[in-house]
Amino acid sequence: MEPPVLDVRNLSIEYRTSRGIVRAVDGVSFSVPKGAIVGLVGESGCGKTTVARSITGVLHQSARIAGGELVFKGKDLVAAPAKEWLEKRWRDISFIPQSAMNSLDPVYRIGAQLEEVLVHRGGRTRAEARSRSSELFDMVGLNPARLDEYPHQFSGGMRQRVAIALALALNPGLVIADEPVTALDVIVQRQILDVIRDLQRKLSLSMILVTHDISVVAYVSDKIVVMYAGRVVETGSTADVLERPRHPYMMGLTNAFPDLDTAAHDLVPIDGSPPDLASPPSGCRFAPRCPFLLPRCETDDPASAAMGEGRSVACHRAPEADDLRARAKESATWLPA
Amino acid sequence: MATGLSATTPLVEARGLTKRFAPPARLTDMFRKERPHTHAVNKVDLTISRGESIGLLGESGCGKTTTGRLLLKLIEPSAGDILFDGTAVAGLAGPSLIDFRKRAQLVFQNPFDALNPRFTIERALAEPLVNTGVERATHRDRVEKALSQVRLPPLARFEGLFPHQLSGGQLQRIVLARALVLEPDFIVADEPVSMLDVSVRAGVLNVMREVRASLGLAALYISHDLALVRYVCSRTLVMYLGRIVEEGPTEDLLKSPLHPYTRALMKAVPVPRVDQSRDPLPIIGNVSDARGQPKGCSFRDRCPLAIARCADDEPALRSVAPGRRVACHLV
Incomplete structure (x- = not known):
């Protein structure tokens, strides 16, 4: 198998803020295979844009890479001299912003x-x-x-x-698109997504598409990386993750999303909101909102574990995922206790 | 204002509602006879019954927000009439205008901007009561009631809190509570959840549905999001370049869209599944300009089905089935 174009390994990024150091990205790992579109999804504040900006080398001045590697075409950009990274920008790693x-x-x-x-x-x-x-x-x-x-x-x-x-x-080796269609109307959005899909197939582009919109990812991307509160909680092929989510957060999102095609079911919100990253919970970061909480989830941070072909999940209960998924479909599961 | 003439009068009725905006004046305009106005809203007829929730669907610039603002008398129409509970809104002034304001409220799009950052939550919620001269002794009870309606009681938990200390989902419910505190009969919600993340959006939508049902509130939801409209609205109007092009019960309209624009819009919405249609959209080019007022159908430039007649003859919104109206020559 061809090596990935980009391999993000254990990346951590910190912001200096008035309230102290905030680790917005904490131990994030994923890879971008050659010729694939990887959808990097998550809600506001989950760190997805910070990851994207770190790869293009344009982090905010209050942010710094606190650890990890960004291996691009076999070479770690973080360890490389700044000048080398600068030269890669645009020539080999380009950026599509949200608002053109x-x-x-x-x-x-x-x-x-x-x-x-x-x-x-x-x-x-x-x-x-x-x-x-x-x-x-x-x-x-x-x-x-x-x-x-x-x-x-x-x-x-x-x-x-x-x-x-x-x-x-400049025929870049990697394109990073940050919410490229968010500001657009549905019809235009669809036209732009079609342009992206066509070009990716024609030119065999490697791409990271950052978005909060799961339907956008479902439409164009081959692989999905789900972030929550600075961590990657689930990765895998888009079809697999959307059809058989293994992380409770992803299961919850599927219920909370209005869908035009299926019957009008009642939407079920995920109670609560993401944790404050200035003082993150010691265990799993989704624990305060998770309906499948075990005592160990509150103390013991789950590591990301491989679950079959290209699939990884950071959840203590991932082996029971099929069972949990059935329960997650019931709205009563998500009602606040 | 008199309370309801009869149960059958619609609560809100607009006839021939039109809003034109003049272009910014330029020096070169001295040499031109006429400057093309933007027809933001063009001869819109609509009725909203008591307790009914209506969706107003369209893309940016189609005039949906302007329509909402006209119905609430936040701006004045260039032509046409609005009747609220049988009374012409245009003539309202003084006490009768304040009475109208109490009964017709707006829910803002961006909860982060809609609240004064220097007001506590309690003060923000009581502000409408102060402004409309509601007796002060009742304020606390009414604020408490509105908070329980949006499922955020009790008021005590917000003691001394300011907007920046709340999450987006909570803020949007506070914005809704602020509209409800005056016990209105009609609310206009302009893209009420577009600023919220998916995991909290569902909670706000559920609250809006509940509130509407339990209070018998009439509501106009302005949105570009078909899924949202489907979730909260029984009837939907589709707007394109200032005109209503299609109207019908939401489920019928989504199941069998009749206007070529509605059909393209339906096809364009991506769904969160991998197996979905990726066929080219049945639409041409981009939205045309709302300036000037061309003859014929406003959608004809983008319509894959357009015939010669569409260029000369503006299609009227006409009834094609019970409850369904379409403005297209070909339907």
Whole structure:
């Protein structure tokens, strides 16, 4: 088997805050296989964006990598000199932001912004950059005749296409997309997801898609990494994790999600909210909200354990998952005690 | 304001409701005869009965939020009438306007912005009572009641707490409680859960459903989310570029959408399963501009079924089955 493009090993990231050190990412491990889209999902504050930013090397200045490795194409970026990492950025690891509205410079023509990347980072000549820009516009479904327009002349969906074109300009080895469709309307969202899917198949892109939306992950990604309160709680193939979740958090989310296709069932919330990471619970971080709590869950932090092909779960009761899943479908299970 | 003329009068009725926004003035406009206005809301008719929950569905810029604001008299219509409990809203002023405000309330989208950060939770909840001159001695009881309606009692647990000390799910329920404290007959909820995480969203939606049923509240839910509308609304209106293009009982409408726009919208919604349709959407290009007022159907540029007639003749919203109305020549 080919080695993964990116191997995140035991990554921890801390923020300095007024309330002390907050470990927003704590011992996160997962890998991105070559040519696959990995969906990194979780709720606000779970650390998914911090992980994504650490890989692109643009952490907030109050944050630092406290431990772990980011092995990209066989080389650890964390241990590498800063300059080397800097060179990887854009050329080999590119980024699609959430709001293309804010990431394009309003006073430059779109074509000029594409060419800038190609000339300064990619070392192309102006003429080469120009023809590559047209090619990129074609690729993301934009009319190359509009290269000379300004960002305000483009709609939200079109700007997101430009952001994708920018990210793909230098044939990167890894693309990181942070909530690339969250700000868009459903129809445009679907069109952008189709662009991402097509390009991934055509160019065999390796990609991390950060999102809070499980349906987005279900639509495009091959593999899913679920984060909760700074930890990875479950990973596996998208189909497997969504159909047979093994972590109680994931089981709870499935019930809480309104689904258009199935019969209108009553939605069941997960009681409570994620823990404060300035003082995380000593045991499992989901324990305060978990309906399947055992005494050991409150003291003993479950490690992530492999459960079959490409599957890992961080839960003491993972071996009983099939049983728990049946119980998780009953709304009474989730009612606060 | 007089209380209900009869049980059969709809609580809220809008006829030909229209809101035009003038474009920002520019120097070059001196040389132009007419500046194209944005038709945010265009000849909308709707009725909401007592205790009924209606979904107003559409994409950003379609005019759904403007419609909600018009119904609450937060902005004035350019044309058309709104009747609330049989009385024209346009003429309300002074005490009758305050009375209307007590009966028609808004639930805001972003709970983090909707509450004054310097007000305690208790003060935020009592504020509407103060503003409408409700007798002070009753405030505590009414706040307590509203909190139990949103399943957050008792008030004592929020003693001295400020909004930043609460979670998003709690805040959104406080925002709902603040709308309920005046015991309204009608609420407009503008994207009430779009800012919340999935695991807490369900809790807020359940509370909204319960409150509506137990208080017999009429509600207009403004949303872009079909699944939400399906969960809380018995009837749904679909809006496109300022117009209602389809209306019907929610389940019927989702099961057999009739307007080409509704069909595309339904197909576009991703579901949390791997086995789902990935067929191309039956829609062309992007949303057109709401400026100016072109002839014909506003959806025709994007419609895969458009015929010559669609370009000249604006389709009226007409009844096609019991409770179902569609504005399309081809249905």
